[in-house]
Amino acid sequence: SYVLTQPPSVSVAPGQTAGISCGGNNVGAQRVHWYQQRPGQAPVMVVYEDYNRPSGIPERFSGSKSGNTATLAISRVDAGDEADYYCQVWDGNSKHVVFGGGTKLTVL
Amino acid sequence: EVQLVESGGALIQPGGSLRLSCEVSGFMLGNYNMNWIRQAPGKGLEWVSYIKADSTLILYADSVRGRFTISRDNAGNSLHLQMSNLRHEDTGRYFCVRDGGKTGNQEFWGQGTPVTVSS
Numbered sequence: 001s002y003v004l005t006q007p008p009s010v011s012v013a014p015g016q017t018a019g020i021s022c023g024g025n026n027v028g029a030q031r032v033h034w035y036q037q038r039p040g041q042a043p044v045m046v047v048y049e050d051y052n053r054p055s056g057i058p059e060r061f062s063g064s065k066s067g068n069t070a071t072l073a074i075s076r077v078d079a080g081d082e083a084d085y086y087c088q089v090w091d092g093n094s095k096h097v098v099f100g101g102g103t104k105l106t107v108l
Numbered sequence: 109e110v111q112l113v114e115s116g117g118a119l120i121q122p123g124g125s126l127r128l129s130c131e132v133s134g135f136m137l138g139n140y141n142m143n144w145i146r147q148a149p150g151k152g153l154e155w156v157s158y159i160k161a162d163s164t165l166i167l168y169a170d171s172v173r174g175r176f177t178i179s180r181d182n183a184g185n186s187l188h189l190q191m192s193n194l195r196h197e198d199t200g201r202y203f204c205v206r207d208g209g210k211t212g213n214q215e216f217w218g219q220g221t222p223v224t225v226s227s
């Protein structure tokens with residue numbers, strides 16, 4: 001089955017830019033979506049189809065892809081961005097929704 | 109405003125059955141594909157099941173196939189998940205999620221309902 005790999009944790013100082021990676025075989029051919037899950041809350045989609053932002057999501061959140069890695073970048077990070085972040089694709093071969101293992105973002 | 113409200117979660121013994129429901133508002137359920145996604149305590153997100161808007165395509169994760177059944181009532185604006193032969197590893201919060209379409213983005217989530225499988 002298709003596997004998406006994320007680092008378990010990322011730390012960043014306030015005001016800096018955080019980058020969260022998501023690797024997978026031929027992920028360049030996939031459409032990658034990203035979710036933020038704050039403690040005790042439901043996930044919220046922050047980027048869809050690689051780089052698009054849903055209505056209401058700040059421009060500080062951006063998505064990109066290069067080769068077999070997708071990246072979620074969060075600029076001007078503040079304490080409110082502390083959360084778990086998940087990448088996700090639709091695997092057409094297995095017909096499964098697939099999530100990465102999640103990355104805990106810590107703001108120092 | 110799009111809202112999804114899950115219900116039906118409970119403490120249940122291994123081998124037992126449970127039916128989860130999701131009432132939606134703010135959109136026409138019949139226009140959207142839907143998913144159930146779960147999260148074990150302290151763990152990541154795991155997709156459980158998918159149902160197309162008109163129920164013509166239904167998919168399950170390998171871990172629940174043959175034990176769980178997804179269904180929907182478009183006229184009643186509700187989604188359901190019938191769970192049987194429950195196992196300890198089915199413990200978690202179950203989210204009802206509106207599917208964004210062709211690329212499978214999960215665009216709107218309910219708050220989830222907790223299921224605990226324990227003797």
